[in-house]
Amino acid sequence: MTTLTDPPTRPLAGINSLELEITGKCQFACVHCLSESSPQASHGEMTPADWRTVITDAAALGIRTVQLIGGEPTVHPNWQEFAGLALSLGLHVEVYSNLYKVHDEWWDLFTREGVTLGTSYYSDDPAEHDKITGRAGSYARTRCNIREAVTRGITVRAGIVDILPGQRITEARAELESMGVRHINTDRVRAVGRAALPGRAPAFDELCGRCTRGRAAILPNGDLAGCVLARDFPAGNVRETRLRDLLGGPVWTALSASIPQPVRNACTPDDSSDCDPASTIACDPAYDD
Secondary structure (H helix, E strand, O other): OOOOOOOOOOOHHHOOEEEEEOOOEOOOOOOOOOOOOEOOOOOOOOOHHHHHHHHHHHHHOOOOEEEEEOOOHHHOOOHHHHHHHHHHOOOEEEEEOOOOOOOOOHHHHHOOOOEEEEEEOOOOOHHHHHHHHOOOOHHHHHHHHHHHHHHOOOOEEEEEEEOOOOOOHHHHHHHHHHOOOOEEEEEEOOOOHHHOOOOOOOOHHHOOOOOOOOEEEEOOOOEEEOOHHHOOOOOOEOOOOOHHHHHOOHHHHHHHHHOOOOOOOOOOOOOOOOOOOOOOHHHOHHHOO
């Protein structure tokens, strides 16, 4: 017998994965950052209670995975609470971290069943990597913590974004593979956030071709988007309307219909596996359930 608290057999609107952009704050100020994160940014308007409601609603709607992302999610004072709540509700949790700083006690959470790590990696050249992140020493710290995570048996997913001319993309992938990382996605930089083209309005051709299709995102101000790249095209706000009503509403339906389907037979070397419009790192099809 199904009760009111049982999740549906099929998730509402087909959403399997929900990106929770819990903060805009980050130790880095990457030159291409889609959320324009920095040490000076804020956690946004969403309160801890708001995030708890979203996570609880996601589980009730049959969504199977939540991704804690930012900014840098681990600088939010409640990130471990959010992860623990999601796990207690039977959700898979991915923490998408720059892995610049990992406190010893965090490894216990990262090694829990149902948790995976995601990170960004730009080059095997420390100077090139640090130039992109805007933080000296970021390469060394991220590399060290990737190695530690793999040693501890944690599944690590890495994304490489092609940003600079001549960037050592191939070498970065080879280095990740040598460290034992098996899930690696490469994509071109998207004209969103700091990488937006001057004078050009936000356009659907820079979005994830799989946005709204199996995934959605909640931004730090509470906006519902098709994915973190689709932040300029919100479909309502969870601080005003519950997630169920937004995902089942006409604005979400219209947004989904407006986003072009991925063109898988038109791949170019610098594009991700979905091609134009293509998946972002956070939309890696290898991590679909």
